[in-house]
Amino acid sequence: MLDVDAALALIHQGLHRGPTEALAPRAALGRVLAQAVYSGEDLPPFDNAAMDGFALPLGARTAQAGEEFAVQGEQAAGDAARSAQVACAIMTGARLPDGLDTVVPLEQVRVLAHDVQGGAQRIVLTVAVAPGQHCRRRGEDICRGEPALPAGCRIGPPQLALLAGIGCAKVSVVKAPRLTLFCTGRELVDDPARALGSGEIRNSNGPYLAAAAAAAGTELLREVTVADEPASLQHAIADAVADGARLILSTGAVSAGRYDFVPEVLGALRADIVFHKLRMRPGKPLLFARLPGGTLYFGLPGNPASCAVGFRFFVCAAVRALLGLAAERPWRLPLVQEASKKAGFALYQKASLTFDRDGRAGVRLLSGQESFKVHSLAHAQGWAMLPAAAEHLPAGTSVDFHGSAHWGLHLDTESAA
Numbered sequence: 001m002l003d004v005d006a007a008l009a010l011i012h013q014g015l016h017r018g019p020t021e022a023l024a025p026r027a028a029l030g031r032v033l034a035q036a037v038y039s040g041e042d043l044p045p046f047d048n049a050a051m052d053g054f055a056l057p058l059g060a061r062t063a064q065a066g067e068e069f070a071v072q073g074e075q076a077a078g079d080a081a082r083s084a085q086v087a088c089a090i091m092t093g094a095r096l097p098d099g100l101d102t103v104v105p106l107e108q109v110r111v112l113a114h115d116v117q118g119g120a121q122r123i124v125l126t127v128a129v130a131p132g133q134h135c136r137r138r139g140e141d142i143c144r145g146e147p148a149l150p151a152g153c154r155i156g157p158p159q160l161a162l163l164a165g166i167g168c169a170k171v172s173v174v175k176a177p178r179l180t181l182f183c184t185g186r187e188l189v190d191d192p193a194r195a196l197g198s199g200e201i202r203n204s205n206g207p208y209l210a211a212a213a214a215a216a217g218t219e220l221l222r223e224v225t226v227a228d229e230p231a232s233l234q235h236a237i238a239d240a241v242a243d244g245a246r247l248i249l250s251t252g253a254v255s256a257g258r259y260d261f262v263p264e265v266l267g268a269l270r271a272d273i274v275f276h277k278l279r280m281r282p283g284k285p286l287l288f289a290r291l292p293g294g295t296l297y298f299g300l301p302g303n304p305a306s307c308a309v310g311f312r313f314f315v316c317a318a319v320r321a322l323l324g325l326a327a328e329r330p331w332r333l334p335l336v337q338e339a340s341k342k343a344g345f346a347l348y349q350k351a352s353l354t355f356d357r358d359g360r361a362g363v364r365l366l367s368g369q370e371s372f373k374v375h376s377l378a379h380a381q382g383w384a385m386l387p388a389a390a391e392h393l394p395a396g397t398s399v400d401f402h403g404s405a406h407w408g409l410h411l412d413t414e415s416a417a
């Protein structure tokens, strides 16, 4: 039986970033940049006022409190370039007229005289004013030609703001890998309005995987509950490959029982079964295969926590590679309670973050770790991984913590492509 690291290495073998496409930034929300974006413009595009007040011609000198200035006209946001010989009233964001270089907020002047329209004609400073103050310079945020976003960066709302700010019309992003999902098991009921018959259960893995797959950055092609016969699954897999699925997931029918036909079906399809069963819990019966056309097949175990571990750690690893992202780096955080396990297999535990009085983070293992339990899954913020060699872990032992989604808090800048 393989250990977890060896399995991940086999998944990564020969797996490269998938094809790319050019999209308008808003259509690329949630996607991963395939190429770095360089700014095509200066931001801000011109020198402008940071405060409502008066623009002054100071040059390099400091003006003292009590100094008076003649004022002519007004410059509002949106007004085009013009030149000025004397001070002018100015609004936040307005382009500085040529010849003016400093802004004094209106709270720091007294108006001595008004013109007929009520505008200021002469002002006196109530404080000293340093040259260049309260001005935002052209390109001070980002200059034309400067790198704006790195390849591997996921586009979220803040990235959209930057792309919009620099006038970027198209970005090159990785196409979302296409995924088809099969749930097996004649005990499964999909319709929540239907009362359960004797021996039936509700399909919880289907909705979990469909949502998790979309949240992980894939495009869900189809979600099908297949009959418990090898022929049905075999046809469904052939259809998924014909539809262009890059990834196929199934849940259930992968262990040792009479109806656990996934390995047999894959054999009939001449798939290369890369591994089946890992030194881990839950999720030991996980199967990974490559179909003849290169489609990746993950046979996830049916127990809900086993299915979730298989998805979160192994399917997500493949998705990241297809998106051109480097392997995840977990957070190293201390356990807030002691834990014990048998040596010889990695143990994935539903876990949450806790914070002590000083705000230091720790990992709490939740109750309800049995692999059939769904309730605790919904209360976990992620997973703690207790390594295969460990047996007794005293409170305070540092462990790997992985959030519920593979996207890190950091910008994913390292490309695996």
Ligand SMILES: Nc1nc2c(c(=O)[nH]1)N[C@H]1C(S)=C(S)[C@@H](COP(=O)(O)OP(=O)(O)OC[C@H]3O[C@@H](n4cnc5c(N)ncnc54)[C@H](O)[C@@H]3O)O[C@H]1N2
Binding pocket: 183, 184, 185, 187, 188, 201, 202, 203, 204, 205, 206, 251, 252, 253, 254, 255, 256, 257, 260, 282, 283, 284, 285, 300, 301, 302, 303, 304, 306, 371, 372
């Ligand atoms: N003799 C052995 N029995 C089992 C072994 C073993 O090594 N030898 N492994 C156990 C482990 S560990 C796991 S995990 C499960 C995996 O079983 P399968 O992947 O073959 O899945 P099923 O037998 O079809 O179902 C297992 C369990 O999960 C429930 N299930 C299935 N699909 C769903 C779904 N979509 N939503 C909710 N629940 C689902 C199903 O009703 C079963 O209770 O095998 C152990 N047995």
Ligand code: MOO
Binding pocket: 280, 281, 282, 283, 284, 285, 301, 303, 305, 306, 371, 372
């Ligand atoms: O791998 Mo199974 O998940 O222990 O129930």
